[in-house]
Amino acid sequence: MDSTTRFPDVMLLAAGLGTRLRPLTETVPKPLVPVGGIPLIERVMANARAEGAKRFVANAHYLPDQLLVHFAGGLKISREETLLGTGGGVKYALPMLHADPFFVMNTDAFWPAGSDAPLGRMIAKFDAEEDAEIVLLCVHPSRATGFSRSHDFCLDPFGRVTRDYGAPVIYGGVALVAKSVFADTPDGAFSFYPLIEAALERETLFGVALNAPWHHVGDAKGLADAEAALA
Template identity: 40%
Template structure:
């Protein structure tokens, strides 16, 4: 097992229904923010972190994404019949990702400040951790609504509770996926297994972040990027 993961799964299969008419002719990862598609913001982070193997799962309007991603060297994990959610999607993509721990990254957020993937790699300790999540202080979670997801102790171990917000970036071991019987399931099921063994950890992002899950998120994200000088 590598100490530093070298593969990343981009979650890009969703319908983007909260975007309304904006996703009538394109999948949400292809909506432009700051002059480039959302998914290219994710790819910029991945390239800067030096990760070699990049996989994206596709379901909604897959031809549009495939035409954009394949020339960029992204391997495609198609979910033609139904969306498998994060857990099922990651399990299906293991044939492309390999058996070592992997990064996962949502395709509907923009980041400023330190590269979250680089920071995760620097903090990753596979001897202690089964997953390491990048978290946000509530005041830094632009575009997010809700009470938060996790509490974090002084050693970085996580427990469930309103507090820090999961950002959509992590490093995770995938072998525990084999024990889950469902075909369609969230990675929350795997996190729950890790929580019972005190093997779920988190660190807090140092910089800006914006969820682009609703139309108003585009303007929020562009404002964040402009304030950081990234556009």
């Protein structure tokens, strides 16, 4: 990405209830749950801003006004009256996203501030591969906390995501996505994961490895492990 190119918009997946974390989430939406004193969503946004991101859209369902108040109106909110899932939520917000491709970032996973700058590498990979539809942030399992499976995919030496060739990796909750990926998707609730699977089958799915620790805060243990690692 050269200096004249605008950094892609960032879609923040922020509609989760967070009921598996701790009682605090009964009155606070999951993205605002603090980890080491900093809300999850702020950690994710800070990593994106450090690389040049300026425009953010977040979907919200549970206590959406708290996000608006927290960011003093500086974050665009796509309100979901009913939960639309990780795919449906992005599709519903597409009119608010001006860039193509754009980033989709989970707000329950992050890397420590200043430890790596993978988003620029993801943009470069997308630009370098003529057939790229999605570029995933990939995490080597040895760098991960809060993750129970062995791996999700493999990443081959050329940066193509495969099922069984290359280094085992975890999907790190960040994807650079072409808008065309959503062209034939249904309205309403659906998951983003089948879109990843479909790109894998078309051989249009690529990945970039994170060179830093990675923390997934999906439950109370993941929260405790992340706070212990950051202490």
